[in-house]
Amino acid sequence: MDIGIKKIGLSSGIIAFFLVLAALCLFSQYPLLALYGMFTLFIIIRSTWTRYQPTVIFFWFVYQWVQVMAGIWYADIIGNRFEIVFRNNSVEKTIILCFTGILLQVFVVKAVLAKQKLYTLDQLKEAASRINMNRLIILYVVSAALYPLLFKLAINFGEVTQVILTVTKIKMLFTIMLVILLFIRGEKKTLILLILLFEFITGFLTYFSSFKDVIIICLICYLSFIRQVKLSTILKLSPLLILLFTLLVFWSAVKPKYRTYVNEGTRAQQVQVESSDALKKILDLAGAFNGKDFQKGLYSLAHRIQYVFFLSKVVDRIPELTPYEDGELMLSSLRFVIVPRFLDPDKGIHDASVKTSKYTGYRIAGMSKGTSMAIGYYGDAYIDFGPIGMMIPIIIIVILVGWYYRFLMSIKINLIMVYAITMTFVYNIGYFESDIIVILGNIKNGFIMNLAMIFTLYPVINRYLTSGIIKKHDVYGMNKQSLSSTL
Template identity: 30%
Template sequence: MNTAIGEKRGVSGSVITLILIACGGMLLFKNGIYLFCCMATLVLLFLLLWRNNRPGILLFAFFMQWVQVISFVVWMNVRNVDINFLSPHANIAVLMSCLGLLVMAVVVSKGIAGLPIPTRVNLLEEASKINEKKMLFLYLGSTLFLSSIGFVLGVASGFTQILITLSSLKWIFFLVYGYVAWLNKKNRMILAIMVIYEFTTSLYSYFSSFKQVILIVIILAITFITTITVRQIIYSLLVMLVLGFMGITWSAIKSDYRQYVSQGQKQQVVAVSREQALGKIGEQVSNLNSRQYEFAMVMTLYRLQYVYHLARTMDRVPAVLPHENGKLWTDNLSFILLPRILFPNKPIFDATQKTNKYTGLNYGGYSKGTSFGIGYFADCYIDFGYVGMLIPLILIALFVVVIYRVYYQLLSLNILFRYALINVGLFNFTSFESDGIIVIGRLLVTFLVFWILAHTIFPRMQRWLYKK
């Protein structure tokens, strides 16, 4: 297969001018220097991570974490207050977050730079080998039989994380089908129906994770971006506006909705029918007014950003609590490496306890059906301070590189299958707010499960898919 080390990529001159104007314009706003730093970080992340025909998850993951950083600055501006209004270390937290993301992106970019990137012709050749009907059958089967398997034995089960990982197989099949449909320019209507199905059915749940299918489609689409134009930027902004509006709407109704679907139980369960749940959503949306939307927008920014916890941690460490000098990450890794299947008495991890300890806040935790993470950046700071925190961040980035390279070098699998593995396998790296135990634990479990399947089930599955 002929491959290129880096596909030619292009950014039109008008886009470069627009970016420069946008970055300069940030300085005119309140807290402008921090908006400017965030925008400059985004541009550098894009330059480091975007390559045509490369899996879209890397750029997407760093972009999602960047969104959680800049949201704090926007939140302060919406409230018309100084960046340090809630914490004297908020400005430092924003800058260190931008720096940390850039350092990690450099490590990831350098770590995968030598991997060949297939041309579009190569991808078309690989797509032509796959039977679309059989792939659709795999997606439908996994959707029907695996979607809820992770909850069969309960959250305390030693099999839970493995089963939850198995339930994500449907997204691998979804992506492979999407790649084939996109490249062959056929069956796109079926792909659209799949998206609509995932969106509508996910509304019937406690968390209503309707956004996940949209995010998966965005990851798929990033792979095939060849040139950045003003038109593409406008389309992207429109998509973000639509997603933002949906997020604000969900924020406005979700408390009452969750209370309704759980029927007052302090558990993350659905105790009503699908029709009742969807009817409740329609009723709540139709009754929303402008004041509710305004309040929901502020709350959405609060819930989206996670710099606040990092800033509060910097307020208390080392002024109130000392740096842990590696103990926190040692405990994190010890917890991760003790599998619940072998240690059934292993306690349930409650991220909120750690958050309350190091931020001085008083959130309700697992016992009240909620969880507030401190974020893995805060874990790194608590252990090693401003400069030292970059070392564990670099190690996390190297772990991401290892996962990416191992998946990519599974040469017995079709390149589109490998791309899907990379995208789904690294999807847990999209959350800036995730505790170190969560982000590393989920990446590790997913990696081990997918690696085993890649050496056992997937090759046999591929041979079946290749048979016309």
């Protein structure tokens, strides 16, 4: 039996591989800055990745790290200094602030989760053995059928849009449960893989790149159940990571044409054509995709992933041209999130681009143009309090994220379902590029919804899934024929 719980193991091969990556930083235009980034990544890995626990907090930090580190990568790809690529003189200072902020957040969330109850692989196997797979698949099919209807309702009824969008995450919850059971029990592989393929294909038919979600979900689940990271782990993940990278490059290249087609030139952030037409369009774009398009997509992706451009421009302008807001942004954000619309009919619609335009000096297209671009919650904190004071709000944010994680992990139902709930809702909190209103709103809506579901739907689903088991599974021998034996 595996009863040990500790931080994820790193083999000597992985340590050597990491040192090679660090050595490659010396070839960057900004070697010390890149090395600081690699040090930050190492601390993230050692502090937030615990074996057999949901790795969604780990992913949350890694994704934010990528969005900062990509600023260095982008300048190196272009082959020019920050001042030329980003057209301001504050990029280096901004990246240092961001890595420092991420490190502080890591140390704080580590303290918040220090007393979090941890689970063993044997406990997960026991919980998995009690799930009725057939009934879980039925619930997935029902949620997938209802998803388009709920999404349309969310768009057409603005007063409850966020509530309905939160409910639609139930489909992701069932998908994650299927992936976890695929790794632990290894049953119904063909059917579950077909479901994942369906999620992947339909993800291309949305306005946003939701096809990537199913790949990331599989990655998060996989990383949650490995004992030690080895070079073989990277080799196993390489096809998935290469696929994800290639698809993101493709999407970055064809996205403008595809979106113009599916919204019929209305600039609305929704698909207004039939699914078959959207699929035909994406296939046509794939058929015409060539090397020139790949290069275009690569540069576009590198620019899109990095998210220090707007923030560095803010740092460049504030307080030299515009004074700090001294907390006004935070207060207005809290009012927007906390006060319901029926108490404030003049609340308006949140358009992050308005704030971005104001504080960067750029004219940024907004909701009326079918887009919204935020500075990011680090930028919101900087605008209010400057380079030192900004650390307080971002620390408060990560404390809320940690508490939210602990709340979700404390739900008293089947452990597999608890893991899926936690992965679903923490994954959808928001990231480095997210406006602070979005992050606070997602935490608030997710907390309220899950609190309500604890007393209503979750117990019903739990009873439905854990009753009517045809056979009792061999708990300790379960992984002999499952994918988890390869971890």
